[in-house]
Amino acid sequence: MTDSLNASVVPPPLPALLTSAAEVDAWLASCGFFHMELTLDRIRHCLTALGLDVSHAPTVQVVGTNGKGSTACFLAHIAAAQGLQVGLFTSPHLLHPRERMVLVDDFGLEPIPAESWVDAANAVLQTPTGPSLTYFERTLAMALWWFREEEVDLIVLEAGLGGGGDATTAAPREMLLVAPIGLDHADVIGPSLSAIAADKARAVPKNGLVLAVPQDPRAIFRLERVAAARKAQLFEVRMPRGFDPDFGFYPLPDPLAGEGPAPLTLGLPGPHQTINARLAMAAWLVLASRHDWPLDAAASREGLTRTWLPGRLQHAPAVPGRYPAMLLDAAHNAPALAILEQALARPTRGFRRPEHLVFTCLKDKDLSAMTPLLARIVPGRCIVPELPGSSRSLPAAEVVARLRPAFGDRIQAGGSLADVLAGMASPGAPISTAPVLCCGSLYLLAEFFKLAPHLLGPWQADP
Incomplete structure (x- = not known):
């Protein structure tokens, strides 16, 4: 009886280690690129096993229907221009999944190198839930592991789909940014704007801070209700007077700009990018104040002009x-x-x-x-x-x-x-x-x- 009981609790053998970037690519592909399971149980167990269930750097999550990738990149480049090293996670990738996790600093942007790609995958694979994670969950866990290894100063996570069930919501976050919410993925996260907004509102961190661009009243109502229940502070980030939506000029907020700032042209073209840049700039003002980081006007402007993403006009x-x-x-x-x-x-x-x-x-x-x-x-x-x-x-x-x-x-x-x-x-x-x-x-x-x-x-x- 004793031998039988002891045998029943012997953990299963660990999976064989991956030895090359190509093997990592195959391991990711094996779970299906489009396979989705919007639950946080697996990724939470994985992050706990990796010691990533506690914050190792201030972390900002960005949700929304459109503009969340641009907002995340604006924030990363603003912080990098101030001298910080930023871990940025976005999705989907265009050619290679290593594009999803990059370091951004004052020297530029660099995707995860092949050697770290293998190390991060093996770290995730060896956790109890690692083999059962979805494609998105695997890449997120790998990114967070790598960001900790690189000792980044700030982590910025673009949500993949929705909010409450998105894997990025499992990461410890102090701030949530809400880009414009609209109708999309209705068959997965909800058939109406109210339902979609309710799902994204489920990402509101307890006792955290939420910054949102102006939204449809139905979306704001959902955000306000969840923020109140979770004792989170919610602020609506509005455009300053006098900005020019036709040319994408963005006057910096008064605390940074001083007297009469000259307009600048954002690194990402299009009038809609002024809203995304404004949200990112507001986030930086709060983060810098909280963590005693620099608030250099020239550096912030440089970060806004450097920001670039492929496939945006x-x-x-x-x-x-x-x-x-x-x-x-x-x-x-x-x-x-x-x-x-x-x-x-x-x-x-x-x-x-x-x-x-x-x-x-x-x-x-x-x-x-x-x-x-x-x-x-x-x-x-x-x-x-x-x-x-x-x-x-x-x-x-x-x-x-x-x-x-x-x-x-x-x-x-x-x-x-x-x-x-x-x-x-x-x-x-x-x-x-x-x-x-x-x-x-x-x-x-x-x-x-x-x-x-x-x-x-x-x-x-x-x-």
Whole structure:
């Protein structure tokens, strides 16, 4: 009997250690890139086993429907310009999952190196729940482990999907930033704006601080109710008077700017980025005050101008025979397309308004709400390529059929993105100096970056 009992409590053997970055990539892929289970039990057990259930650096979580990635990057670059080393976690990646975890400091931005990638994966794999984590949970745990090893001063986490069930909510956080909330992923987190806002409000940290941009009253109501129940402070961050939404100029808050600050051009183009920058700047003011960090006006302005993310109104020069001049944007839902339409109504920074469109989207998107926006954004053709290897993507023929009432004979299905763009850049194609807009899905942008990985800039992970 004793031997039997002892045998029953012997822990299972630990998984074999991973020995290369390629093995880590395969380990991540083995659990399914799109597999989701919106519960915090597994990731909490993993973080506890790694000693990451307690804070090793001030941590800020960013939730929202659109703009959360930009907000997270603005905050990371503001802090880095002040001399801090920042661990930044974003998703999804475009070419390699190492893009999800980067260090940002005054010298720039660097994805996790291959050696640390292997060490972080093995640390997570050896925890009791490590083998059962989802793709997103694995990469988050790896990022937090690496940030602790690097002894970063600040951690900024962009939520993946929702709020209450998102794995980033399992991390100890002192501040929550709420970017604009709109209708998206309704089949997963809620069928209405109120339901979606309620889910994101579940990320409010107990006794923490919440900064939110102006929201729909239904969203603010949900945030206020949860913040009160959890004894968290909630503040709405409003735009200062006099900012120019057409050109993306952002006057710094008075505590930093002194008398009469000159407007600056943000590193991320588009009038909507002023809202994201304002939220990040407000967060920095609070963090700096709490932790006795610098509040240098010139450094903050430098951080705002340095901030850059691939696929945010990004211009790609033409490469004859491969692709025409492109305008790449991550807009992938109706609220984001409405923002894109406003940004393109008065294009700046030396590029023209796009004439043609390359578009596709995932099955969970509200294509009926996106259709009139797409038809207004471009006057020319719309070509819908196939997205390879994605069970979540709508077939090109279905997208064409659903968009045809708005586009008429201006729309057609294509093959791969590479073939579509090569045809548009061929010697016999109609000549146009206007760029081709590519939007609708980050996975569509990922296909483009396979053709031009150098356009990822500092986000490109080294081999």
